[in-house]
Amino acid sequence: MLPGLERLKIPIPLGGTSNHFKTSVLRELRGWDPFNVTEDADLGIRLAQKGYRVGIVDSTTFEEASCEAWQWIRQRTRWVKGYMQTFLVHTRRPLTMIRTTGLLGFTGFVLFIGGTILSGILNPIFWLLYAGWLVAIAAGFDPLFPQILLFLSLFNLLAGNGAFTYLSMIAPIRRGWLGLIPFSLTVMGYWFLLSVASYRALGQLLVNPFHWEKTQHGVSRHETPAVPPVEVAP
Amino acid sequence: MIRAVAAAPVALVAFFMVMVLAALAMRVGFVSDDAVSLWAGAIAAGDGEVPIGRIIAAYPSMPFMATTLLEYLTPIGTPTPALIAASILSLLCFLSFAAFRNSGIGFIVATAATALTMLHPAMLRAAVAGPAEMFFVLFLFLFASGLYDLRARSAAPEVMTIGLALVGLSFSHPVGAALCIASVPFLILAVRPALAANASANMVIALIFPTVFCVGAFSYVSWVFPGSGWSFLTAPEQSLAAWSAGMSRLVGMAPTPILAIVAAIATAAALALGAPLAVTTMVRIRSRLPLVMPPLIVACAAVAAAVFTVGTGLFGDPAILLAAAPILAASILMRVPDMREHRTFALAMLALGWLGGAVGLLIMDPRIGVQARDAWTATRGDRDRVDALELGHATVGMAGVLVDTFNAPAVVLGRTQASGLIGPNNEAFSLSILFGRIDAPFVALADPQSATGAQDRINRAFPLLYRRGMKGYRLVYQNQTWRMYARADEPPRLANQQ
Structure with missing residues (x-):
């Protein structure tokens, strides 16, 4: 996804490990926002606003993924809360953002950051509506929802879930990790957990915005084979 | 390229x-x-x-x-x-x-x-x-x-x-x-x-x-x-x-x-x-x-x-x-x-x-x-199909033709458009079959002895219509397989095609 954002010149919300900066640029930006719990994402947007380009290095950094549901929810709660903070900060003056990042950059920012937040929040509401519609067999919903909305929703339901599952299925092939392919079929569970994290994030944003929920590491028993040493040319 | x-x-x-x-x-x-x-x-x-x-x-x-x-x-x-x-x-x-x-x-x-x-x-x-x-x-x-x-x-x-x-x-x-x-x-x-x-x-x-x-x-x-x-x-x-x-x-x-x-x-x-x-x-x-x-x-x-x-x-x-x-x-x-x-x-x-x-x-x-x-040798192959095409062509310019287009889709091809035909998609067609009453301006059906006619929904609902016609309707078109009747108040524009 990141190479795609780079190619479209959309601000890249930095994240995770393996970010490399020029210290002069960091100083010019006056460092990072210590109150934002995804300060790296915020930094990526500010870099783009200052006219700097974030490049993607085609390399691999192995890190431990959150492999327990509660740990995963805590980590995603922090990420979504940070995205909310970043979104609120940078959309205070939307015209300035359009001027500094361009219309495409602004749109990409709203869809990528705002869309991530909104999808997590709206997902359970839509599923509940859908369950209600299934039970009622459309009888009570027809006057409320015009047919065009039914077609759009149907497209989103099928194309969205199908594409997301398939992308999760295809991604491990690039690495040759074919054993992960069947797990892509559980992607609906991912949506559910993300919604739990999104509502926790919303709650924390209101009552405890700067709390940093630390991710507990050293949980996974999986060991990645050591990266082969670099061969020096004779 | x-x-x-x-x-x-x-x-x-x-x-x-x-x-x-x-x-x-x-x-x-x-x-x-x-x-x-x-x-x-x-x-x-x-x-x-x-x-x-x-x-x-x-x-x-x-x-x-x-x-x-x-x-x-x-x-x-x-x-x-x-x-x-x-x-x-x-x-x-x-x-x-x-x-x-x-x-x-x-x-x-x-x-x-x-x-x-x-x-x-x-x-x-x-x-x-x-x-x-x-x-x-x-x-x-x-x-x-x-x-x-x-x-x-x-x-x-x-x-x-x-x-x-x-x-x-x-x-x-x-x-x-x-x-x-x-x-x-x-x-x-x-x-x-x-x-x-x-x-x-x-x-x-x-x-x-x-x-x-x-x-x-x-x-x-x-x-x-x-x-x-x-x-x-x-x-x-x-x-x-x-x-x-x-x-x-x-x-x-x-x-x-x-x-x-x-x-x-x-x-x-x-x-x-x-x-x-x-x-x-x-x-x-x-x-x-x-x-x-x-x-x-x-x-x-x-x-x-x-x-x-x-x-x-x-x-x-x-x-x-x-x-x-x-x-x-x-x-x-x-x-x-x-x-x-x-x-x-x-x-x-x-x-x-x-x-x-x-x-x-x-x-x-x-x-x-x-x-x-x-x-x-320019021989006509599927007789029923060709007749249905000809019927469709004959209906050009008419509005309100009751016909079983699911059974004989070639009628639509012969006419080159579906608007004006009252087929099984249309509620009026279903009501006519259900209540055994026809008031469409035109009604077309195939010979019950033909392969097409045996499956025709109108034939099944009105078994005598093809042979005897219907009160208030007159025959305005026929070929070897199809007959079309027009309501008596419709102008006799197809009389020359009988």
């Missing part, structure tokens, strides 16, 4: 040849029932006579959607199915010519090879049969060429290409769906052995997931919008029955379960006759599995699909599977490097395959010989 443009002469010849052959086939009434139903449905949908839910749930989806869209965009009377089929064949000419040139084959040999494979009798039959057959051929082409890349690399783009090809096959033609199912056991042979050894089942999941998901989504849509979503389970029965009758005459046996085995043998023989280049090349390079496996998978899947189609009776006429022959030949010429050094041999085999394809066509579709002879 520039290389592909050089194929323009062959592509233009293909385009015009298909348009002429399709027009001839339509004029003498030799278009398949499935193609006529699809075109009539698309005309009705393009005229806004079909609810959008039924358009979305129509099967085979791709040709129906394409024909409906073109019907909507083009003037009334445009032969949209022929236009789509000819365009796809021209596109295939460009694609194969470019692939031949990219594989190092010279201009003249590439032009000749394009003509011999893309104007192969099986291709021309598919093009004349209609857009469903040509969408099937297009995705079979993608499938056959994608298998080479899958066997070579098995990376994400190659997996996605095969996934797309299988989805396209399933939604372009019922036999495509059969081919898709039949190919699943062979797919593992298409994956790079190093990967297949680790997680073979997982790779197959990734290859078939798009198709399985799309079939599930389509079933769901069919449930949400009650319509024709499940029609593929019943509609092709007629075409399969016609094929079975022809094949039974050829092999001298009644349609039995053994006919599925006969179909497999006929398909294998027809493929070998239609693509001798594939047979000789695979034998010669049999030890080079990366080059042998892809065409072998296509051939095995086609034979298995024939068994599946005839054995289950769910997927229609298997004769379209012969289109795999020129595609196999073309893919081998594109991908097997030895072919560049044996150009004369390759061209000779392609020419032999063209002649063998004509013989293979007689084996796979025994009816075609009779049809071709009748077309040559």
